[in-house]
Amino acid sequence: MRQRYPMFSRMMSSFVVGMGMFLAIALINPSPAQAAVTQAGPQLARIDARDLHISLGDRQGQLMFYPNHLDLVVGQTYRLILDNPSPEKHYFSAPNFAAVSWTRKVEAAGVEVKGTVRELELKPNAKAEWVLVPEKPGQYDLECTIAGHAEAGMTGRLTIHPRSIDSV
Structure with a gap:
């Protein structure tokens, strides 16, 4: 051809x-x-996360977050290390905060969860890590949503500050 x-x-x-x-x-x-x-x-x-430890209640059954106020900065990576030393379960619930934060992961009991997170339930003696990056300045409420817990004082505040030259 x-x-x-x-x-x-x-x-x-x-x-x-x-x-x-x-x-x-x-x-x-x-x-x-x-x-x-x-x-x-x-x-x-490899960006290092800043560790923040938060206890949900205490061994005596006090209905409080320890500490109950956290200051964070936009763009900084944080590892919220949550533990529940109390004899009953508690919730770490801050849906408005979660909505303005990018979750890298949540890790608990050998399981890693990725994606949108609104609240975490910690059973007695449980531990969890929530790695996140806050993206929008503001003040956000934190509470345990179990009936009667917030009313008894299990509330807090998460404040996200704008990124400043000093925090870079």
């Missing part, structure tokens, strides 16, 4: 081979911008 356009076929073959070589070189030697993105990924994954 005779080729109708032999010159065109040779040009296309050369083009395909040339593009393949270009792509191979680009993958082996990324541009400075690509290299920066490639190197930033591992650095972002």
Whole structure:
């Protein structure tokens, strides 16, 4: 069978081979911008979280958060380390705070949960970690939503401050 356009076929073959070589070189030697993105990924994954410890109640059954006020800064990564030393279950409920915070993960009892979180239930002697980044300044209410607990004093406040030059 005779080729109708032999010159065109040779040009296309050369083009395909040339593009393949270009792509191979680009993958082996990324541009400075690509290299920066490639190197930033591992650095972002290692951003240190600031640990904040919060107890839901105490061993005597007091209905309080310890501490009951937290100050956070927009853009800072936090690890809320929650524990419930009391003899009954409690909720760490702050839905408005959760709505303006990016949750990286919640970890408890060997299980890691990712995605939107609104409240955490901690059974007696349970522990959990909530890793998050606050995104919007404001004051947000915290409470235990078990009937009678908030009324007895199991409430708190989470304040997210704008990022300042001093906090960078």
